Amino acid sequence: MKKIKKQGSNICFLIIVILLALVPIMYQYELIEASSTVLFIGKCMAFAIVAIGLDLIWGYTGILSLGHGLYFALGGYAMAMYLKLQRTGGGITDFMHIGGLKELPLVWKPFLSLPVSIFLILFVPGILAGVIGYFIFKNRVKGVYFSIISQALTWAAYSIFIALSPYTNGNVGITDIQSVFGSIKGSMNFGNLQILFYSALILLILVYAGAKFLTGRKFGKLLIAIRDGENRTYFSGYQVSRYKTFIYVLSAILAGIAGAIFVNFNGSITPNQMTIAYSITMVIWVAVGGRGTIIGAVIGAFLINMCEYKLSSGGLVEVWQYLIGAIFCITIIFFKGGIIGIVRDHLFASGRRKKAERRELRQNS
């Protein structure tokens, strides 16, 4: 029992991985009837990766970023441009033509090659977050001010992407692309989808393991220390701003990776992924799942997205956003630990809870 408690989140993740690994097989045995469901679960894996990144900075380090959509979209655009250029054979795209460009602009040239594109998917969000993080954290901007700055940056980037429509196709974004493994839609292309699905799953496992590795050692304890008492940590001789910058860069890179995976499944990227609203949605996944646990972020990302997928159709089509909103509000008001918190407090910690209840009774009387 004790072991289960200690390894609870890893066991939980293992179950999720097994379930995910079974998804394509279930499709082949017709337990899942539509390949689009498989495709959708693939997108959820991308969301889970960005959620892990957010959990690292918010759940562990206490930095609430409301602008991770920016890094997600940067990774997405980088991937999408590579895929788009594959489709045009390296020539200029239709939107560049309409925008009056005669040849491929220099900024997009590197995206003709896959290795360079993959490098840039990691590098661009990383370096941007590095520069921003360096200045923000060095000047000890924190709390709500950081959140506001992260929003402003996202908004600025969104406006730039809209304004530079000959380069980015404005608010339509980059559409009409296939995944790196070719078309993934329909039953005849299921082979491609399967390869993509398992690649994404492997990435998710790696990201989860990496996050667990980082948080499980002294480094993780330091992040929590920064969250709970930044000044104390600072006066204990730790360069707080460096740790913060590092974790911010790392989560931005994870967001970039997630964006790239998302594009492969989604077949398009639009500036909508870069909006503040979308960034806040990501925070909601983490909050509902339970922050500061890694596994909570994964669960939150999957549950919320699957609920949206299911609820936003048929009879509930008019009210689904209220339902999701209600879940979020209730979680935040009553269950600060999110879903993981509920499980931990109500299922596994019965002994502890009874003790706490007894204490409460004593205090009340």
Next chain:
Amino acid sequence: MKKGYWKKGIVLAMTAILAFGVAGCGKRKDTGSSNGGGDTVKVGILHSLTGSMAISEEAVRDAEVLAINEINKSGGVLGKKIKYVEEDGASEPSTFATKAEKLIDSEGVATVFGCWTSSSRKAVKTAFEDYNNLLWYPVQYEGMESSKNIVYTGAAPNQQIVPAIEYLKKKGYKKMFLLGSDYVFPRTANMIIKAQAKALGMEVVGEEYADMDQTDFAAVIAKIEKAKPDVIVNTLNGTGNVSFFKQMAEKNYTSKDYMTMSFSIAEEEVKTIGAKILKGHMVSWNYYETTNTKENKKFVAAYKKKYGKNRVTSDPVEAGYDAVYLWKAAVEKAGSFDVDDVRKAIKTGTISFQAPEGKVTIDGNNQHLAKPVRIGVIKGDGLIYTTYETKGTVKPDPYLKSYDWAVKAKLQPLE
């Protein structure tokens, strides 16, 4: 103790919602089948019912549902009742993509009616092509596209923009100021207009793009005052229009000072901006609520009866209504719900419908509609009245291949 109970209750309720959401993911509930079997045929409706586009798209959705109900009442299609499955695109292109896949693949619909914005159409295009399904797209748009898996029931540029500029020329307007929201439709429209103006000997004295949700037009109005155009060609969309026209009105400018020709203002928008402000301004569409046909009187009456007296019909609303009937006609001609068969029927170029705007026919080659063009003037009662109407229908030409000036300006996309 009491508190503990209802906390548990909340946990239970939340678990129920979440479980319902997740459990439903795997299985397909198949009540109607798209090809053969059962006495219903399933179609999809994919519009934004939440988010910023909801107001516009719900009106189209209502028209589509109206048409489906009418068809069901009169016996259905090929003896089968139409059952529609609705998905919410939530004004978000990638949600549209996800939902299109869900409708086609999980629900197995025979066809889908939906989308409004160009970004949502472009986001779902690959899904319809890869799964080989058929989308009926009900809004006028920027052209330069012709997917074999989309039927465009709104106007192509040569059925809205090009005739409007010709009309302006005929009425003696020479200096144009191009004002639009910053996205693909205004940019492409203005690219076309500039090429056309050159050919017609008209002058473009300014070109400005506003952010989608821009509310301050002082700088734009100052530029207009400086450029002194005869007419402002307006492709602003959504809230931009409200702010722009209100700020023009604040400066006491009416259509007598600065005439505008708008491509995105229909009856619905007149209602939000205010008929008083828009009085006398011109618009270009294929259909108005006042269009004088027998079919339209019936359509407007039915729409108002079902959805309320204060609701108005407009061009996209009517195009959505037509789409359902055109699909029915194509299916009946094909004798099958299969997408390839339906497309073969469309290819004959004989699928037509006596629509509220007049008779419309699907062009077999580019899957756009041949439809009449109407230049309208907004009147004080909030309705739009036709001042000029083409004789018969205008053939759709999304790539403007039949216009020399367009060919010379190399407007066609690559590929």
